Every structure is written in C-alpha cells, then in structure tokens.
Amino acid sequence: MRNRSLLRASARLLAPYKRQALAAALTGGAASLATVGVLAMIERALGNGLAAAEIAIFAGLCATILAGEIVANRANSEVVQGAVADLRKELVDKILCAPVAALERLQRHRIVTALNHDVDEICEFVRGLPFLFVSVLTALGCAAYLVFLSWRLALVAVAFAGLPIYLMRRALSTAFVLFDAERRARDELQKDYDALIEGAKELRLNRARRAVFRNDRLFARIERIRDLTTRNFVIFSTVEAIDTTSIFIVIGGLTAAQSALAEAPATTGTFIVALLYMRAPINAVIAHVAMFGRAATSFRRVVDLSESFTTTEPRLVESAGQPPSPFCGSVELRGVTFQYAQEENVAGFTLGPADFHIRPGEIVFIVGENGGGKTTLLKLILGVYPPTSGEILVDGRPVSDAERDDYRQLFSAVFFDYFLFDDVSVSQESAAAAQDYLALMEISEKTAIENGVYTTTALSAGQRKRLALVSAFAEGRPVMVFDEWAAEQDPAFRRAFYREILPDLKRRGKTLVVISHDDRYFDAADRIVTISGGKISAEA
Known part of the structure; x- marks a missing residue:
C-alpha cells in the first residue's frame, strides 16, 4: 500500500510538469524504438550488407538515438529539478503549519533526518523515474524484437531465466527489510549527533561519560549503519552477479537448443546480440529497484511525520x-x-x-x-x-x-528557550526606538541594525537575550x-x-x-x- 502511495506521490510531484515529461517520454521512446530499428538493420546487414538507401536510414536512426537521448535528458532534468524543489517547499510549508506542540513532541533529530536524508532519497527516486521509463520501454522493445526473431528461442530464454529471477526477487525482499532498519539507525545517529554538539561541555567534563558515549553509542551506531549498508551492498552485488551469470546460462541454453529447434545460426546469433544489448536497460531497472526500496522506506517516514502535523490552520x-x-x-x-x-x-x-x-x-x-x-x-x-x-x-x-x-x-515574545534570528522585523514606528534600545541594553557597541539585519549575533548568552528583547520591541x-x-x-x-x-x-x-x-x-x-x-x- 505504501509503495503504491509512493508511486502516486511521485506522479503528483511530476503532474505540474506533464508537458515536459511527455516530451521527455516521447523523445526517449523514439530513441528506444530507433535502437530496436538499428538492431534489426544490423541483423539483416550481417548476411546481405546494406544498400545505399539503407545506409541513409541507418544514419537517420543513429541521429534519432543521439538527438532523442540529448533532448530527453534535458527535459528530464528540468522536470525532476522542478519536482524536487516543489517537494522541499511542500515539506517546509508542512512544518511551518504544523502544531507547535507536535513539533516539540517530535524530537529534532527526526525532523532533521526527514528533511535531509529522506527528502534526498525520495528526490533520487523521482529523479530516476524518467530514466526508468525509458529503460523499461527499451527492454520491452528488445523483448518484442526477440519474440519477432524467434518465439521458440524466446521461450527457451524465459525458461532458463526463471530460477535467477526468483533468486533475485528473494534477495531484493531481504534488502527492503534492511533499508528500514538502516533508516531507523540513521534516526538514532542524528539524535546522537545533536547530543555530541549540544552536550560538548558536559562530555568534556566527564571522562567516563565521554568514553561510553563515544564507544557504546556513537561508534556502535556508526558501525551498525555500516553493517546494514554493507549487507545491502552485498545483496545488490549478488543480484548483479546473478544477473551477469544468468545471461551466460541463457546463452548456453540457447546454443544447446539451437539444433533441436532447427534455428538458423544467423538468427540465433542475432538473438544473442539483441539479448546482450537488452542487459543494459535491465540493469538500469535493477538499479532503480534499489532506489525504490530506499525511497519507499523514506516515504513511510515522511508520511508518518506529516500525519503528526495535522493542523486546523492550513493557510498559515x-x-x-x-x-x-x-x-x-x-x-x-x-x-x-x-x-x-x-x-x-x-x-x-x-x-x-x-x-x-x-x-x-x-x-x-x-x-x-x-x-x-x-x-x-x-x-x-x-x-x-x-x-x-x-x-x-x-x-x-x-x-x-x-x-x-x-x-x-x-504579541511579541521572548521565550526561555528563544531562538534569535539575525534579521530584524522593524516597524516604521519602532525603528528609531529600536536603536535606542540597543544602547539601553548596553550592546550598541557590539552590534547594530543595518539594512534590517544585525551586524552580529555572536554575543554572550545574556547579551543575546537582551538582543532578543530588542527584536521583540522592534516588531511594534x-x-x-x-x-x-x-x-x-x-x-x-x-x-x-x-x-x-x-x-x-x-x-x-x-x-x-x-x-x-x-x-x-x-x-x-x-x-x-x-x-x-x-x-x-x-x-x-
């Protein structure tokens, strides 16, 4: 269900750019079809050569492949970068509108990890969607061409590829579980990073706590992430190895079945060449499966976070x-x-x-x-x-x-756990008085208001709180x-x-x-x- 939600969310992100996406899909599809055409012409040329008119067609197909891929990649870049920017803006707006109590209850490390790691994973998946479409289209075109060459050889290829496909699916299922565990570990590591910085003074004072925090928390968490990431890498490396080995198993099966099926050696040779070419888009699809797994895990985290941000004030x-x-x-x-x-x-x-x-x-x-x-x-x-x-x-x-x-x-407020912005929202009525208040707070020699911004906020804790009072007063x-x-x-x-x-x-x-x-x-x-x-x- 969440995986389908990820696909729907990706489609929604791409919707404002449907014209550019359509242009990318059409040009990418044209390049894929031209590739199949080139393969077909090469198959004929191996036996009879190419006539002058066919050479012109061959050159045109090559030009179509070149132009199609350049145009498709440029359009894809525009679409994806726009979608990525929209996703970041959407999440910023969700946090701006989120109930403050929910933000306080959700620890900072969860929000920071979602904004950074999870958004990057989702964006990486969205970025790859157009390329995935072209890869799938190319693979389907090659598959259709293989069936056209010899449906009997195609059945043999499917039969020999069955076990490798099953093994790859089992391995990928394990990888998705590891993705979720790795994501949880990253949450905890971000929490420890926050403690590392915010508790620096306390760690410096307590040698025993420093050692435990370093070895049993930070290093242990880092090692766990390394272990999970390595295990996932091994899984996907194994999938790639199975894929590489399976192509040779299939080719061996095709060679062995050639005589029994009474296929012409030229047909079998062309079939094998097309099958080898088909590996590139299939490998691209496998790579996108890894991105999909990571993105699906991150998407679940973002959805869970968003559900905590339900608000009665969506127009903030x-x-x-x-x-x-x-x-x-x-x-x-x-x-x-x-x-x-x-x-x-x-x-x-x-x-x-x-x-x-x-x-x-x-x-x-x-x-x-x-x-x-x-x-x-x-x-x-x-x-x-x-x-x-x-x-x-x-x-x-x-x-x-x-x-x-x-x-x-x-209201203007200075909370006990206030945050001091370096810009100043100065009302026209309070501008002159705000300058006076800097002097009253005895910080006018250390900072000033220039073009709506403090020249510095690098002050002592007490001075920063005085500056926060000036900011609150300046709002009028x-x-x-x-x-x-x-x-x-x-x-x-x-x-x-x-x-x-x-x-x-x-x-x-x-x-x-x-x-x-x-x-x-x-x-x-x-x-x-x-x-x-x-x-x-x-x-x-």
Whole structure:
C-alpha cells in the first residue's frame, strides 16, 4: 500500500510538469524504438550488407538515438529539478503549519533526518523515474524484437531465466527489510549527533561519560549503519552477479537448443546480440529497484511525520504581510484547557480549565512552581497552542481557528528557550526606538541594525537575550511577553529589567505579560497570577 502511495506521490510531484515529461517520454521512446530499428538493420546487414538507401536510414536512426537521448535528458532534468524543489517547499510549508506542540513532541533529530536524508532519497527516486521509463520501454522493445526473431528461442530464454529471477526477487525482499532498519539507525545517529554538539561541555567534563558515549553509542551506531549498508551492498552485488551469470546460462541454453529447434545460426546469433544489448536497460531497472526500496522506506517516514502535523490552520503560509490586529479592549481565556499527548502509557500533563484576562496597558506577572504550567499557559495566551477546550476572546469576541494567526500578531515574545534570528522585523514606528534600545541594553557597541539585519549575533548568552528583547520591541506589537527573561542576566540588569525596562515599555503603551521567579520584584506588576499543578490558584 505504501509503495503504491509512493508511486502516486511521485506522479503528483511530476503532474505540474506533464508537458515536459511527455516530451521527455516521447523523445526517449523514439530513441528506444530507433535502437530496436538499428538492431534489426544490423541483423539483416550481417548476411546481405546494406544498400545505399539503407545506409541513409541507418544514419537517420543513429541521429534519432543521439538527438532523442540529448533532448530527453534535458527535459528530464528540468522536470525532476522542478519536482524536487516543489517537494522541499511542500515539506517546509508542512512544518511551518504544523502544531507547535507536535513539533516539540517530535524530537529534532527526526525532523532533521526527514528533511535531509529522506527528502534526498525520495528526490533520487523521482529523479530516476524518467530514466526508468525509458529503460523499461527499451527492454520491452528488445523483448518484442526477440519474440519477432524467434518465439521458440524466446521461450527457451524465459525458461532458463526463471530460477535467477526468483533468486533475485528473494534477495531484493531481504534488502527492503534492511533499508528500514538502516533508516531507523540513521534516526538514532542524528539524535546522537545533536547530543555530541549540544552536550560538548558536559562530555568534556566527564571522562567516563565521554568514553561510553563515544564507544557504546556513537561508534556502535556508526558501525551498525555500516553493517546494514554493507549487507545491502552485498545483496545488490549478488543480484548483479546473478544477473551477469544468468545471461551466460541463457546463452548456453540457447546454443544447446539451437539444433533441436532447427534455428538458423544467423538468427540465433542475432538473438544473442539483441539479448546482450537488452542487459543494459535491465540493469538500469535493477538499479532503480534499489532506489525504490530506499525511497519507499523514506516515504513511510515522511508520511508518518506529516500525519503528526495535522493542523486546523492550513493557510498559515498565505497570510504574510498582514498588519498586526488592533487591540482595543482585552484578551480573555475562558474555561481553557490544554492536554499534552500521552507518551508511552504515561498520561500527559493537563492545564486548566483556566480563566485569564489581560487588559491594555497593564503589567501581569505569572508566577508559580517549576512544572506548574506557566509556560503552557503562556503559549495558550499567545495562540501558539490551540486550546483543547474553552475559548480565547479578544475584545469580547471569540477567536476562531481561521482567525488564530491574526490573533497571534498582537504579541511579541521572548521565550526561555528563544531562538534569535539575525534579521530584524522593524516597524516604521519602532525603528528609531529600536536603536535606542540597543544602547539601553548596553550592546550598541557590539552590534547594530543595518539594512534590517544585525551586524552580529555572536554575543554572550545574556547579551543575546537582551538582543532578543530588542527584536521583540522592534516588531511594534501591542503586547510583549517574557518567559524568565531576567534569569540569565547579571544582578544589575535584572534590576534594570524590573525597575526601568518594564516601566519604560509600559509608558510606550505596551501591555506586558511576564513569567518570573524574582519575588523581590513582584511589586513591579500591576497584577500577579499564581499557577500550580496546571490550575490558576490565586490572583492578586
């Protein structure tokens, strides 16, 4: 079923280029038919030579083969490169539209491997489809010519080729199983690569852990992939060896049967020459079988990943350029809950039901124990997580699924695990103030905004978080959200955040939502909301 899905998906990718694909198929088919014609003329010429008119026809067929293959290869290249680019764009859009909770649940290594390894395998298969078509067409043309030469010799050839074909099919079935095992091992290796880079400091400090990680995880995984790849190589080498040997077995059988069948030696000789020529397209088909096996395994992985990205907001990629929504009254969460997916028979964390509201121009602190649900509540407020139940209202009006992305444009945020882009989305109203904020953050001598891009983001952890605040401010959104922003700042900047920066942002008309553990600065808030165990337990 998945294999048929791969073929359907490949056909869908090639559909926008059907005219070029048809041109490639026709010219490739013409070259294949011309090849069969050349073989037929050679067979006649072996006994009688070629007349002047036949020489002209022979030259024309050769020219057709040359021109057909050049035109077909060029058209194939245009078709395939377009299809490959479309597949990459499609996957990027799927990830852009995927629910954030699903992206967080799916570990990074799975997505990275799918985007790189799996897409490459699928693209390699799609790239080979036009050549596979020409190879199949050529092989069928040769087979028809062989039957035309002598149907009795053709039956002998099929009889002697039966066992080798059976053995090759059994070997290829084993190879497909190994492809799947190799793909799973690559997933785990990507995970270990991530740990190798992200845990470099910890590995440097712990000799025993470093040795175990190197030998028992990384090297062991690399060796397993090598073993699986080698076994697959041996299988396909064996298939090629069987194919090579079988052609000689078939030729031997044809030679032995020649007398019994009373075939003319010239006919048998031409049959054998055509059969030898037929090996090239058959070998091409076998090579594409290997690509098909790898692509089918990768396609299953991509499909599984895509199914995790089911979203109620499929039009996210079409809404670029819309201005932030107006914010006149308030944001309210009414009876909102969020249920994390169950993992390995362990019930997921549930937040809510929760009621929460934000009024324009106020500073709201969200406080509570670690793991109590503060960040989950924040993501619900931002519209990054859609509520499992309940509703979000803006100025008293519920936000629908279709409006959720418009709703999100109310907010700028600096998450605890933020990502700092090197480009800056500066609104016209915030451009000058953004430059001022670089100075206020004491990083104006280290970086600047030039042509919408920071001159550098190679700063310390604390400075990068200050730069993230500048980026959030520069967007000019009415509501700014901070998740433990001050946690990586020195005491002086921590104090400045609560005593100077938050009040300044409020004076500039910003509404502020802050997750904080700094109880000495709780008096900076207009209102404090406490959350514990997924429930809002107090509000002051």
